[in-house]
Amino acid sequence: MTTADDLMIVLIAGLLSTACALLGSFLVLRRQALLPDAVSHAVLPGIVLVFLLTGERASLPTVLGATAFGVACVAGYEWLRRTRIVGSDAALALVFPALFSLGILGIGQFASGAHIDLDSAIYGDITFAPLRTMRLAGVVVPTSLVITGIATVLTVLLVALLWRPLHASTFDPEFAELGGLRGRAVGQVLLVAVAGLAVVAFDSVGAILVITFFVVPASTARLLANRVGTMLVAAVAVGWLSSLAGHRAAVAFDTSIAGTIGLTSGALFLLALLFAPRRGLLVRTLRRARS
Amino acid sequence: MIDWFLTALPLPYPDAVVVVGTAVVGFVAGALGPLAVLRRRSMFGDAMSHGTLPGVAVAFIVTGTKAPEPLLLGAALSAALAAFAMIGLERVGRMRPDAAIGTVLSISLALGIVLLTYIAGSGNSEQSGLNAYLLGQAAGMVERDIAIALLLGAVALTVVTIGFRVLRSATFDPGFSAVAGVPTWAVDAASTALLALAVVLGVRTVGAILMVALLVAPVVAARQLTTRLSGLVPLSGAIGAACGAVGGVVSGRAELPAGPVIVLLATAAAVLSVLFAPRRGVLARIRRRSRPGVATR
Numbered sequence: 001m002t003t004a005d006d007l008m009i010v011l012i013a014g015l016l017s018t019a020c021a022l023l024g025s026f027l028v029l030r031r032q033a034l035l036p037d038a039v040s041h042a043v044l045p046g047i048v049l050v051f052l053l054t055g056e057r058a059s060l061p062t063v064l065g066a067t068a069f070g071v072a073c074v075a076g077y078e079w080l081r082r083t084r085i086v087g088s089d090a091a092l093a094l095v096f097p098a099l100f101s102l103g104i105l106g107i108g109q110f111a112s113g114a115h116i117d118l119d120s121a122i123y124g125d126i127t128f129a130p131l132r133t134m135r136l137a138g139v140v141v142p143t144s145l146v147i148t149g150i151a152t153v154l155t156v157l158l159v160a161l162l163w164r165p166l167h168a169s170t171f172d173p174e175f176a177e178l179g180g181l182r183g184r185a186v187g188q189v190l191l192v193a194v195a196g197l198a199v200v201a202f203d204s205v206g207a208i209l210v211i212t213f214f215v216v217p218a219s220t221a222r223l224l225a226n227r228v229g230t231m232l233v234a235a236v237a238v239g240w241l242s243s244l245a246g247h248r249a250a251v252a253f254d255t256s257i258a259g260t261i262g263l264t265s266g267a268l269f270l271l272a273l274l275f276a277p278r279r280g281l282l283v284r285t286l287r288r289a290r291s
Numbered sequence: 292m293i294d295w296f297l298t299a300l301p302l303p304y305p306d307a308v309v310v311v312g313t314a315v316v317g318f319v320a321g322a323l324g325p326l327a328v329l330r331r332r333s334m335f336g337d338a339m340s341h342g343t344l345p346g347v348a349v350a351f352i353v354t355g356t357k358a359p360e361p362l363l364l365g366a367a368l369s370a371a372l373a374a375f376a377m378i379g380l381e382r383v384g385r386m387r388p389d390a391a392i393g394t395v396l397s398i399s400l401a402l403g404i405v406l407l408t409y410i411a412g413s414g415n416s417e418q419s420g421l422n423a424y425l426l427g428q429a430a431g432m433v434e435r436d437i438a439i440a441l442l443l444g445a446v447a448l449t450v451v452t453i454g455f456r457v458l459r460s461a462t463f464d465p466g467f468s469a470v471a472g473v474p475t476w477a478v479d480a481a482s483t484a485l486l487a488l489a490v491v492l493g494v495r496t497v498g499a500i501l502m503v504a505l506l507v508a509p510v511v512a513a514r515q516l517t518t519r520l521s522g523l524v525p526l527s528g529a530i531g532a533a534c535g536a537v538g539g540v541v542s543g544r545a546e547l548p549a550g551p552v553i554v555l556l557a558t559a560a561a562v563l564s565v566l567f568a569p570r571r572g573v574l575a576r577i578r579r580r581s582r583p584g585v586a587t588r
Contacts, residue, residue, distance in 0.1 A: 033389040034334050037396065041500070083573055085515065085565050090507050093333035097504035098558040101551030104426065108548060212401055215393035219386065256408035262401025269394060273384055281383065 005130040008142055010247050012129055013209075013261055015148045016201050017239025019155035020213035021221070023194050025235045026159075028218040029170050029228070035074065035191065036214035038096035040198040040207050042073030044103025047202065052106070063147075063199050070195025073099055126205045126257050144204040151200040158193055159232075162186055167228060205258050212262040213239060220269045223276040238268050293437055306543045312432040312440060313535035313549060316496050317557075319444035321509035321531020322451070322524050323489040326482040328510040329462045329520075333503065334389075335377060338396040340490045340502035342373025344403025347424045347494075348410060357421070359436060363491050366424070370487040373399050378479065403499075427498030429539060429549035440492050447488050451524065454481065459520050496535075497550035505531065508557035515568030530560055 020036075027033050046069030050062045073095050080091035129144040136146060159166065169176035169183030176183030194214070201210040221234035246261030253260070274281050293311075300307040327336040343366035350365025351357065373395050380391035407421060423431065451458065460467055461478040486506070493502045513527035538553030545552075566573050 028387075028390050028393075031387055031389050033387075033393040037337075037393060080565070083565065085571060085573070086511055087328070087331050087333070089331050089333040089335075090328050090511055093337060093503045093507040094511060094558060094561055097501045097508075097554050101501060101504075101554045101558075104551045105547060105555075211393065212397035215390065216397050219390045219394050222386075222390070253409070254412060256404050259401045259405035259408060262397060263405055266394075266398035266401060269398070273380075279385070 006247065006251070008130040008145060009126055009257060010243050012142070012144050012148050012204060013126065013243035013247065013257075014240045015145075015152045016205060016209075017213045017217060017243055018236050019148075019152040019197055020201065020210070021217045021235035021239045022155055022159050022232055023190065023197060024214035024218035025221060025228070025232050026166060026170055026190060027194065027214065028222055029231075030187070033215050033219070034092060035077075036194055036198055037211045038077065038092050039070040039073055039191075039195050040202055040210035041096045041103075042099040043067070043070045043195065043199045043202055044207075045069055045099055045106055046103075047199070048103050048106035062203070063196065066199040066202070067192070067196045069099060070198055071192055074191050074195065126209075129204055147200055148204055151197055155193065155197060158189070162189065166190065170228075209258045209262055212265055216262070216265040216269050217242070220265070220272045223269075223272040223279045226278070238265060242268060293434055293441075297434070302540075306540070308434060308437065309429045309432050309543060309549065310536050310539035312437045313429050313496055313539035313553060314532045315437060315440045315444060315535070316492050317505065317509070317531035317533070317535025317538075317553065318528045319440065319447060319531075320489045320493050320502075320505040321513075322528030323447055323485050324506040324510040324527055324531070325462075325520065325523055326458070326486055327506050328514070330482070332388075333507045334392050335374070336486060336490065336506045337503035338377060338392045338399070339370045339374050339486060340494055340499045341396050341403070342370045342399040343367075343491060343494045344424060344499055345369050345399055345406055346372075347421065348403060348406030351410060351421060352406070359439065359495070362424075363439070363495075366494060367487050367491045369399070370490050371484060374483045374487065378483075423498070424494050425498055425500060426548070427494065427496050427501065427550035429496045429542065432496070436495070443488055443492060447485050450481070450485060455521070458482065462520070497553055501550050501554045504554040504557055508554070508561040509534065511561040512557070512564040515564040515571045531557065534560060 024033075024036065027035060043066040046066030047062055049069075050065035054061055076095045077088075077091050080086045080094065081088045086094065126144075130142050132143050133140045134143045134146065135141075165176060165182060165186040168179065169186050173183050176186070198210050198214075201213065205213075217235040217238035218231075220238045221231045224234045225231035242261050242265035246264035247257055249264065250257040250260040272280065275283075277283065297304060297307045297311060300310070302310060324336075327333050346365035346367070346369025347362050348365075349369070350362045353365075354361045377388075377391045377395045380386045380394065381388055384391070386394075403425075407425075410421060457473050457478060458481075460471065461473065461475070461482075489506060490502055493505050497505055509527045509531035510523070512530050513523050517523050517526055534553050534557040538549055538556050541547070541556075542549040542552040564572070567575075569575060
């Protein structure tokens with residue numbers, strides 16, 4: 001049985017997976033697949049701080065404030081990395097737990113019992129997303145749908161507008177820099193966009209799905225496609241398929257929606273790993289056996 | 292003996308248990324951290340600590356109790372499984388490390404959350420408190436936890452001491468150790484198992500999400516102060532133990548969760564050390580560069 005609420009949840013998850021898959025594919029190709037994990041943890045203190053100042057949880061100030069913390073995380077990571085004293089992996093592992101700790105302490109100290117709590121931040125409360133509504137041009141719509149919708153449109157626009165420099169700086173950074181395509185600037189824009197999107201996703205689906213949506217569909221698509229364009233389409237398709245099937249599974253087994261959507265995308269990844277036409281393990285084993 | 296030591300501390304007994312417990316956990320994590328950091332596998336540790344969650348949940352479903360031993364065993368097994376999944380994706384699946392780590396981390400976190408939600412809905416009265424494995428909880432520590440931590444820590448440190456030369460050459464010169472006849476897979480397996488042990492001890496105290504900081508931050512802090520691995524391991528362990536103990540006291544006094552306090556202390560130690568270390572620190576380098584006539588690299 002499908003209700004309007006169910007449809008809404010799938011729609012929100014699907015829209016979000018579209019935006020995450022687009023940016024995530026570039027991150028995977030640029031070997032930065034772990035940045036969204038770090039950023040999604042680092043935005044927590046920003047969300048808490050804005051909540052303490054304004055009492056709002058899903059507002060423009062929240063998105064801006066939390067994005068600032070995400071950017072601060074990336075900046076701190078870049079600074080530590082560039083000192084060459086700390087390896088890039090250790091730099092990342094140093095910055096985001098500290099920021100996440102600040103966020104947890106903030107929630108525990110000041111905001112306990114209020115409309116923000118750790119469970120919803122981590123597990124996500126997409127289940128209740130259809131219930132929190134706002135009025136838009138006289139129609140009552142879920143707030144999350146509006147926010148994710150805007151974020152998705154902006155992401156698609158960003159990728160379309162920056163297609164050439166993004167593409168060039170991902171595969172040939174030196175060419176992008178010399179060819180006047182501002183490769184480094186584009187890379188920074190990409191990271192700011194990731195931070196902003198992580199905040200939006202954090203609020204509507206929780207931290208688990210942020211990481212999953214950025215990395216798993218993109219890694220699945222990487223196994224299936226050979227061109228960036230095809231890879232983006234495949235990643236978006238995997239995201240929608242996981243949202244739909246994951247939601248069905250959650251309803252059937254009465255468990256966490258965010259979790260089952262994540263698991264479904266994991267299952268799709270395993271399928272691709274085994275049976276992908278050219279890079280799959282099965283095909284590669286057969287090819288090796290034949291030669 | 293633990294009992295005697297706990298009562299000798301100038302703290303109320305429950306606080307003493309927490310402080311000693313966090314100090315032991317901090318020491319073990321700090322001493323084993325170099326296995327991850329020096330091999331540039333810090334985030335590998337992050338994925339392993341997320342990987343403990345499904346194991347904890349499955350162990351709870353199977354045994355139906357919250358006794359620490361089976362849960363820790365489940366955590367260790369699934370953390371090791373996550374580690375081998377990552378190594379497999381890199382070697383057999385030909386994925387890049389960051390994508391392999393990100394994928395395994397996401398899937399194990401999602402699986403852990405689904406299982407924990409299932410347990411929460413099953414109405415088992417014992418289940419409240421399993422959340423502690425996600426965000427950590429030092430306040431619930433008892434003497435038995437310290438005994439377990441001491442025992443496992445002693446085992447880990449013995450292995451590190453015995454295999455020190457092998458680990459050292461595998462860390463700094465993998466090519467040499469492969470030629471010298473030490474199979475890489477054996478070293479990988481051993482260091483993965485040791486890391487799993489450290490992670491498992493830590494998840495109950497600081498939680499799966501923050502555990503990676505306990506592995507990495509003390510090593511970064513210690514790394515600026517010494518150039519020898521034989522000095523790094525004990526120093527990093529000592530820094531971890533100090534952060535654990537101080538964090539335990541502070542969090543007890545201020546009624547804060549211990550995990551985040553310990554993590555912030557360890558991060559502060561790392562950042563201070565990166566800035567002010569005598570020779571390798573940022574300030575020392577700037578000073579050296581601004582002095583004319585000294586060769587700079």
